[in-house]
Amino acid sequence: MRANFAKAAAxxxxxxxxxxxxLFLSHPxxxxxxxxxxxxxxxxxxxxxxxxxxxxxxxxSLVPILQQLGRDHRKFGTLAAHYPAxxxxxxxxxxxxxxxxxxxxxxxxxEAYTLVAEVMxxxxxxxxxxxxxxxxxxxxxxxxxxxxAVLRVRPRVRYDYLPGxxxxxxxxxxxxxWRYYSPANAPRPDGVLDLHVKARDGGPVSSALVRxxxxxxxxxxxxxxxxxxxxxxxxxxxLLVAGGLGLxxxxxxxxxxxxxxxxxxxxxxxxxxxxxxxxxxxxxxRLQEENPWLTVxxxxxxxxxxxxxxxxxxxxxxxxxxxxxREVCVAGPAPMVEDTVGRLLQHGVPPQRMSSEVFxxxxxxxxxxxxxxx
Numbered sequence: 479m480r481a482n483f484a485k486a487a488a489x490x491x492x493x494x495x496x497x498x499x500x501l502f503l504s505h506p507x508x509x510x511x512x513x514x515x516x517x518x519x520x521x522x523x524x525x526x527x528x529x530x531x532x533x534x535x536x537x538x539s540l541v542p543i544l545q546q547l548g549r550d551h552r553k554f555g556t557l558a559a560h561y562p563a564x565x566x567x568x569x570x571x572x573x574x575x576x577x578x579x580x581x582x583x584x585x586x587x588x589e590a591y592t593l594v595a596e597v598m599x600x601x602x603x604x605x606x607x608x609x610x611x612x613x614x615x616x617x618x619x620x621x622x623x624x625x626x627a628v629l630r631v632r633p634r635v636r637y638d639y640l641p642g643x644x645x646x647x648x649x650x651x652x653x654x655x656w657r658y659y660s661p662a663n664a665p666r667p668d669g670v671l672d673l674h675v676k677a678r679d680g681g682p683v684s685s686a687l688v689r690x691x692x693x694x695x696x697x698x699x700x701x702x703x704x705x706x707x708x709x710x711x712x713x714x715x716x717l718l719v720a721g722g723l724g725l726x727x728x729x730x731x732x733x734x735x736x737x738x739x740x741x742x743x744x745x746x747x748x749x750x751x752x753x754x755x756x757x758x759x760x761x762x763x764r765l766q767e768e769n770p771w772l773t774v775x776x777x778x779x780x781x782x783x784x785x786x787x788x789x790x791x792x793x794x795x796x797x798x799x800x801x802x803x804r805e806v807c808v809a810g811p812a813p814m815v816e817d818t819v820g821r822l823l824q825h826g827v828p829p830q831r832m833s834s835e836v837f838x839x840x841x842x843x844x845x846x847x848x849x850x851x852x
Contacts, residue, residue, distance in 0.1 A: 548598030641730035646700035721810020749791025
């Protein structure tokens, strides 16, 4: 199955184009579930399928992820009847791009897809008592840099999430284009979520949120997703390492410790290329002043004139260890996350006490590994 999928994936845009053409021609009623422009959509399915195929023999980790996806897909209007249509188009695509397609391979794919669909449908059915999405009012919009804004949104009804999780978001300015962002605060009594957004080149949603959305606008939020979270059974001291807007979920964890505890030592490292990109410095200074257990350290990798710590944030973290007794969370761009996690594992941090999240502009949504984009 992996080899077969790799053949389709190697064709670039051809396989997604074939898939969606097959789906929309054979089941035209599904077209309304997708954006008018498919330019930012085409690779989503195959990216997600690649992640599922990579875990197809590890059901213990795959099933919870599929359950999250099943609940999340309710916001698209997905029904149980849509899954066979998608499955038929998937098999047609995989067969089209593999000259060694066989009845045995078709059987394996059918069984695997049936399992995926059953898990997602069951999770969606169990979630029918909660909304498919939540309307939220924009109550604050602050431009921090030329391309970064902090939005404050208040859901109209109760919205539960865990610090570190991600929230999908849709605006009337970009209908049916959902993008994922992590709240930068723990749940609080007024229900407001702080969202850190960077306008990305070619990012239709992020650009609209930074430059066009304002106070009084209404956004829609999907159910929270993701696996980046503090161990509720642990009171270990924390090491939090952020790159860029990966700061948001880690700041939410700091807020969680401040609000509900348990009290423990927290070291937060935040990496940017240059000092003028540090968009949240005043609020982090406030947090550090109010909470003596918190230390915030900045690292700049390409700013020789800055008086801050120089180097990749992973380098700076290792220079100030040891960290082997800590619970560790890492969030940021893929190269930074991979480098930092690798260094800390070599340093001796046990993998079971390390969690990470990739924030990357290449995909409009979280992969099964929790990748968060735009």
